[in-house]
Amino acid sequence: MKPNIYSIILYVGTAVAALALAYASFKSATVAWSVGICVAIGVVVYAFSMLPEPKKVARSDEAPKTQRSPAAQAAVVVAVIFGLMLVVPTVVLWLGRYSPELGALVGGVALMALFLILWLRSRYQRSHERDEG
Structure with a gap:
């Protein structure tokens, strides 16, 4: 590079x-x-x-297509993640009273889980875009 x-x-x-x-x-x-x-x-x-890279899954033509749009699916994922992230500071502060290291660990894992979920979703979307395109 x-x-x-x-x-x-x-x-x-x-x-x-x-x-x-x-x-x-x-x-x-x-x-x-x-x-x-x-x-x-x-x-x-x-x-x-x-x-x-994830393996491509062969789809048969008889399989029914889902009626949900990708935008609606993404909105649900974002809403769930946002809702869970609202709870994280309270949990981290509560754990931090007992052990600052445990609070830092839980906070770090929660933040990395957010990015892991979004990264896995993007890999899933990319693997299925190739099948359709």
């Missing part, structure tokens, strides 16, 4: 953020746990990027 201004900004920003987190981790155990959780989540996300 040929470096451009955006990739340079991304690399420099990542390096600065990593240095700031390393310094903060040295000063506070809670930040160290949070950084460790974020690194673990990053490793999992990187592993997901190596998954093979």
Whole structure:
């Protein structure tokens, strides 16, 4: 990949953020746990990027088509995710009273779950767009 201004900004920003987190981790155990959780989540996300493309499912012409539109399905997914995300801060603060590390873990997992759901949905949509197109 040929470096451009955006990739340079991304690399420099990542390096600065990593240095700031390393310094903060040295000063506070809670930040160290949070950084460790974020690194673990990053490793999992990187592993997901190596998954093979989903297999195409052969569809027969006799199969009935669903009457729901993709926009309605997306609206339902977004509404459910939004509703669940309204509960997350309360749960994280409640858990944080007992253990800040557990609160950070639950918050990080909840945020990554949001992106994981959206990423899996996009993979599903792409695999089915190829079948129709």
